[in-house]
Amino acid sequence: MNKVVLVTGANSGIGLALCERLLSQDTEGLQLCLACRNMCRAQAARSALLTSHPTAQVALLQLDTSSISSVISAAQEVKLRYNRLDYLYLNAGIMPNPKFDVQAFLKGIFSRNIITMFATGKGILTQKDSVTSDDLQEIFATNIFGHFLLIRELEPILCQAGKTSQLIWTSSSNAHRSAFNLEDIQHQRGTQPYSSSKYASDLLSLALNTHFNKQGLYSSVICPGFVMTNLTHGILPCFPAFLWTLLMPVFWLIRIFTNTFTLTPYNGAEALFWLFKQKPQSLDPQAKYHSLTSGLGKNYTQPRKMDVDLETSEALYDKLLKLESEVRKYLKEKQKSTRASSHFRT
Numbered sequence: 507m508n509k510v511v512l513v514t515g516a517n518s519g520i521g522l523a524l525c526e527r528l529l530s531q532d533t534e535g536l537q538l539c540l541a542c543r544n545m546c547r548a549q550a551a552r553s554a555l556l557t558s559h560p561t562a563q564v565a566l567l568q569l570d571t572s573s574i575s576s577v578i579s580a581a582q583e584v585k586l587r588y589n590r591l592d593y594l595y596l597n598a599g600i601m602p603n604p605k606f607d608v609q610a611f612l613k614g615i616f617s618r619n620i621i622t623m624f625a626t627g628k629g630i631l632t633q634k635d636s637v638t639s640d641d642l643q644e645i646f647a648t649n650i651f652g653h654f655l656l657i658r659e660l661e662p663i664l665c666q667a668g669k670t671s672q673l674i675w676t677s678s679s680n681a682h683r684s685a686f687n688l689e690d691i692q693h694q695r696g697t698q699p700y701s702s703s704k705y706a707s708d709l710l711s712l713a714l715n716t717h718f719n720k721q722g723l724y725s726s727v728i729c730p731g732f733v734m735t736n737l738t739h740g741i742l743p744c745f746p747a748f749l750w751t752l753l754m755p756v757f758w759l760i761r762i763f764t765n766t767f768t769l770t771p772y773n774g775a776e777a778l779f780w781l782f783k784q785k786p787q788s789l790d791p792q793a794k795y796h797s798l799t800s801g802l803g804k805n806y807t808q809p810r811k812m813d814v815d816l817e818t819s820e821a822l823y824d825k826l827l828k829l830e831s832e833v834r835k836y837l838k839e840k841q842k843s844t845r846a847s848s849h850f851r852t
């Protein structure tokens with residue numbers, strides 16, 4: 507039986523590099539499913555993967571993690587197509603409208619916090635969030651809630667007797683407790699919705715382990731380091747992609763001082779790939795697994811303790827369950843009113 511691996515946000519960056527790495531190590535024994543919101547980009551990614559691995563099994567799935575109805579129909583489709591799910595990579599993520607604080611950056615360069623600033627981006631980035639058509643904060647919906655709903659919908663094929671399955675979140679070292687507020691889990695009021703959503707993923711992973719380990723489902727989080735992708739290019743919109751490329755020698759120099767500058771999607775996917783090869787029972791639920799690249803370009807994975815506690819993770823889990831039931835009620839009412847309006851039209 508081939509293992510089934512589903513990757514969200516698989517059409518570019520770290521998600522696509524992970525797919526390439528998985529197929530390079532095992533082309534025949536995997537059923538890879540690329541879950542993407544844009545089917546044109548998904549097709550292009552599939553073609554690229556099949557060019558280097560012509561015999562691989564690579565399927566596409568339409569999934570917009572920011573949309574409740576899209577998540578629910580994608581999960582139905584997965585359950586119809588596969589009777590097992592061995593790895594679910596929760597990788598799709600956004601950081602829209604980022605604002606780079608040049609003053610804080612320059613101050614940081616001449617402070618003792620310079621290494622932390624380059625490793626985490628702490629204190630130099632804010633974002634402007636928006637609201638989805640389901641009335642949720644977009645960054646929260648995309649990075650966290652859509653994935654939570656997906657896991658809940660896929661529970662029957664993730665938790666099967668006699669086998670284990672793994673959930674693997676692409677989190678970030680930009681996840682900070684100070685950006686997260688249990689009274690405002692969607693981060694409606696602050697200026698760091700990205701950091702808040704990534705901290706929420708760290709907490710949620712811990713809670714999922716508490717609730718699902720007994721059923722053979724294990725959850726882990728990784729940080730890919732600082733990687734050049736569409737997401738990071740968006741940080742300095744006035745900077746065209748070729749200028750980022752010109753800066754590469756500067757970044758290679760910085761890498762001598764901080765091994766978090768993984769820079770390429772291939773290097774950034776290191777921890778995602780490493781976790782694929784581990785026994786889930788051996789992993790630490792309180793650790794974040796970091797993709798790191800040494801000054802000489804050697805890739806490795808290192809676990810680092812997360813700033814999370816069981817009590818807060820449980821509180822977040824309860825809030826997500828409550829939001830889920832509200833969202834399901836809202837969806838039912840929306841379906842009812844659509845049915846009624848189409849009835850009047852006929």
Ligand SMILES: NC(=O)C1=CN([C@@H]2O[C@H](COP(=O)(O)OP(=O)(O)OC[C@H]3O[C@@H](n4cnc5c(N)ncnc54)[C@H](OP(=O)(O)O)[C@@H]3O)[C@@H](O)[C@H]2O)C=CC1
Pocket residue numbers: 514515516517518519520521541542543544547569570571572573597598599600648676677678679729730731732733734735736737738
């Ligand atoms: N690059 C970095 O330095 C770091 C990245 N990360 C995390 O890594 C993950 C991957 O990002 P990265 O590869 O850098 O950036 P990319 O922008 O290249 O990849 C993000 C992927 O997520 C997809 N995506 C975005 N929104 C949705 C949605 N609503 N539904 C489905 N898919 C969606 C994108 O699809 P589309 O092409 O349609 O936009 C794309 O495939 C993210 O979670 C990010 O937060 C964490 C730390 C550092």
Ligand SMILES: CC(C)=CCC[C@@H](C)[C@H]1CC[C@H]2C3=C(CC[C@]12C)[C@@]1(C)CCC(=O)[C@@H](C)[C@@H]1CC3
Pocket residue numbers: 623624625626627630631677678679680731732738741753756
């Ligand atoms: C122009 C020069 C010389 C440097 C660029 C500085 C910043 C643009 C750059 C330094 C550290 C980077 C960083 C991120 C974004 C870009 C930086 C701030 C992230 C916040 C991107 C998203 C993440 O999830 C973090 C892990 C990254 C941490 C480092």
